[in-house]
Amino acid sequence: MTADTAPRIAFLGCGSMNESILAGLLAAGRAPGSVTATVRRADRAEELRARHGVTVLATGEDDAANAGAVREADVVILGVKPVGIVPLAREIAPALRPTAVVISVAAAVSLAMIEAELPAGQPVVRSMPNTPSRLGRGVLSISAGSSATPELMDMARALLAPAGTVVEIPESQVDALSAVSGSGPAYAFYLAEAMAAAGVDLGLDPGLSALIARETVAGAGFMLAEEGADAAALRRAVTSPNGTTQSAIETFEELGLQGIIGSGARAATARAAEITRELAGPVS
Numbered sequence: 001m002t003a004d005t006a007p008r009i010a011f012l013g014c015g016s017m018n019e020s021i022l023a024g025l026l027a028a029g030r031a032p033g034s035v036t037a038t039v040r041r042a043d044r045a046e047e048l049r050a051r052h053g054v055t056v057l058a059t060g061e062d063d064a065a066n067a068g069a070v071r072e073a074d075v076v077i078l079g080v081k082p083v084g085i086v087p088l089a090r091e092i093a094p095a096l097r098p099t100a101v102v103i104s105v106a107a108a109v110s111l112a113m114i115e116a117e118l119p120a121g122q123p124v125v126r127s128m129p130n131t132p133s134r135l136g137r138g139v140l141s142i143s144a145g146s147s148a149t150p151e152l153m154d155m156a157r158a159l160l161a162p163a164g165t166v167v168e169i170p171e172s173q174v175d176a177l178s179a180v181s182g183s184g185p186a187y188a189f190y191l192a193e194a195m196a197a198a199g200v201d202l203g204l205d206p207g208l209s210a211l212i213a214r215e216t217v218a219g220a221g222f223m224l225a226e227e228g229a230d231a232a233a234l235r236r237a238v239t240s241p242n243g244t245t246q247s248a249i250e251t252f253e254e255l256g257l258q259g260i261i262g263s264g265a266r267a268a269t270a271r272a273a274e275i276t277r278e279l280a281g282p283v284s
């Protein structure tokens with residue numbers, strides 16, 4: 001895709017999440033010239049320019065950086081912390097092209113909260129991505145705002161597809177999806193940390209234990225990524241009857257690990273709802 005034909009994208013707030021999507025799109029061939037990003041700090045802007053070759057504006061240097069980035073954009077991806085989304089939408093509203101699609105990747109900020117700040121009819125999409133988007137292996141949900149037509153959702157799907165698997169869901173399911181795939185990479189990394197700690201406990205050198213835990217979770221991830229993979233079947237293939245793995249899995253079951261993971265996911269959705277309430281402010 002050349003910079004001339006590709007939709008022009010503005011990434012507003014380019015931290016952990018938006019940089020992951022940006023990197024995924026660039027790795028798949030998107031032209032750096034079709035992208036502008038904004039961040040707060042000049043040193044972070046320089047880092048992103050050096051790493052990705054895209055235009056990056058720093059709000060710390062230029063108050064009008066966000067407005068400047070969106071003026072020519074066909075797609076605007078809001079990637080600041082949830083508390084910053086509504087003020088950012090308000091800030092860019094006068095500079096948006098009427099046809100520009102605004103995609104928010106923020107947890108807990110509803111389509112209605114964003115739409116309320118934008119000109120009537122501005123198309124808005126809510127997305128819940130995850131950081132493996134950087135490798136083109138993300139999961140990215142999309143949910144349509146009130147002015148997002150099916151054609152526009154097809155466009156959003158095609159735009160994000162190079163970053164990973166795109167699934168369209170009703171907005172009511174975003175918090176649940178976020179508890180599985182949005183936060184999920186952290187659960188997998190946490191598992192790798194726990195396995196490394198277990199190895200050290202069993203007497204392994206810490207460096208060796210970290211290496212084998214990391215490579216094992218990554219290797220298992222590659223197997224899960226194969227066409228038609230089934231997590232339970234893959235697990236059974238490792239678990240010899242009356243063998244060592246069976247002992248480990250039975251211990252996990254006895255200690256209620258599945259329930260613990262369920263509780264963690266429920267806590268994530270509860271926190272999302274709580275942040276939404278905090279952002280909405282006191283009901284008068």
Ligand SMILES: NC(=O)C1=CN([C@@H]2O[C@H](COP(=O)(O)OP(=O)(O)OC[C@H]3O[C@@H](n4cnc5c(N)ncnc54)[C@H](O)[C@@H]3O)[C@@H](O)[C@H]2O)C=CC1
Pocket residue numbers: 012013014015016017018038039040041044059066079080081082084088105106107108128129130131182183
């Ligand atoms: N980190 C993750 O794995 C995921 C994050 N998200 C969502 O993505 C959003 C961003 O999260 P992270 O990337 O983790 O945060 P982050 O703190 O790494 O990135 C935020 C970036 O926004 C910049 N920023 C803040 N205010 C700005 C403004 N007014 N104008 C321009 N730039 C501004 C900051 O300088 C920073 O670079 C959040 O709303 C979060 O809910 C969603 C899914 C996964």
Ligand SMILES: O=C(O)[C@@H]1CCC=N1
Pocket residue numbers: 107178182183
């Ligand atoms: O932790 C968070 O709030 C964000 C949303 C999903 C992943 N990270």
